[in-house]
Amino acid sequence: MRKKEFIKILFRNKLSVVGLMIILILLFIAIFAPLLAPYPEQAKGEPNLKERLQPPSSKHFFGTDHLGRDILSRVIYGSRTSLLIGFSVVLLAILIGLPLGLIAGYYGGKIDLIIMRITDIFLAFPPLLLALLIATTLGRGLINAILALSISWWPWYTRLVRGMAISIKERPYVEAAKGMGISEWKIIFRHVLPNSISPLIIQATMDIGSAILEAAALSFLGLGVQPPTPDWGLMVSEGKEYFLNYPWYPVFPGLAIFITVMAFNLLGDALREIMDPRLRRKFL
């Protein structure tokens, strides 16, 4: 599929445009957070005890939290944490999962058996439970939360890529490359990898959303990002105690999580439709 065609189809699907726009806006907010946030110092954690738990007003659009900090500013800064977690978890998981999947699928045999049994061990745990276990072992904090999530995530990519590699390596063009004496690593990187990667891209896009959600869950349980770092999960966790009397406190960061996860899911869905030729026809 050509790039032009790809972009054309992407823009015909309205939901994918919405998803893409939200993600672009989020990236913009994350990059320019210091300029956009009305109270950058409070966003970073400076308390403002005079204005505790204020309702939304023209001064504080989203209200203030239990330390008087502007929730809007903290939500804006929280986008940095969330996107950082989402992208790095998926990237790390791909870095581990993709090569292992390619090796297992392409070579097969004993190496495949060994890699797959290792993924089985990881996949036997419910994903969040495993991440909790690792996070508890590694200790609290942003980096450890990212590591914990990636470690529980990579086996999915290994499985996905392995399945694709197994089907691609039987294609005649791979055999033709072997017949021409093309070296094995070139066959893997030039022929098997580019043709195995579409489902991975789709999965990874959706997983950025899921990783943000799971990171929020870790923060909520106190195992992820630590205060005073601005983080949506953490804000929901802190805000839950004030939910009945001061509902804006947990609701705004919660909405931010919801919109972000949804945006990545929409884009992932759209990519799946574009890359699947049977679904693609609908848009042509």
Next chain:
Amino acid sequence: MIKVEHLKKYFPITKGFIRKKTLYLKAVDDVSFIINDGETFALVGESGSGKSTTGRTILRLYEPTDGKVFFNDIEITALSEEELKKIKPKMQMIYQDPYSSLNPRMTVFDIIAEPLKEYNYKNIEDRVLELLESVGLSEEHASKYPDELSGGQCQRVAIARALALEPEFLVLDEPTSALDVSVQAQVLNLLEKIQKEKKLTYLFISHDLGLVRYLSNRVGVMYLGKIVELGTIEQVFDNPLHPYTRMLLQSIPVPDPKQKSKRRRIVIKGEIPSPLNPPAGCPFHTRCPYAQEICKRKEPLLIEVKEGHLVRCHFAGEI
């Protein structure tokens, strides 16, 4: 040029967690033949007869279970990986499905340039253009992707790629069976033209006996991994001695229906048996109208009936 001696390729059928080898699929079972310089040798047979596997094993795309293959007196089957890499350019293959034999994520230029880069050719751009022209394509096709080309054009690209390394021997694995009839003729003419120009030797794998007669010098008929009849085109087509060959020949449509009624008809029952569980004795006895007691017990040998005409049947010449 090519000498195949007692070639065998068995695929193990594995079962269960520990991958115990329980059964062997005898895809190629003791096949021997010679292909002379510059000739086209055809292998014909139904699907599952082992003709494609024979072609791939000769190129060592599959490791042979047993037997030897010689290419210009070099024993290919005894070469190490590094030695094999030096020989590989001399022996190339054209595949049945032109689309799936080209990487959909590479342009035509990259597809043809890939083998040239691997073997450190110089002036790659000129060489690719030259190759494109030699198969009837032009510069404008170089930047296209396979899914922008027709089946015939894809097959031309595959031929150009195979020619890139200046081979001497080509295995054509049903090179036209996935193409439209009108395009088939063009591709076949191209293959013939290239053969004459570059003095290539062809192993032509096909189930289309009409094409085989038109293109080949000699032919081997395969059934369940074994050659049952082998000879020149005239010997096999004008005087078929094996009942299976006769059955195949009768399946060629004849332009004149009156002609057809004159031919002696052999009605063949059933389908090709599973190569996992081939019949005892003569593998063809389950479908042969002339089968006798001996056919069920004893496997016939491949016997030279006339010079260069070999048949594997107990009753060759009698029926």
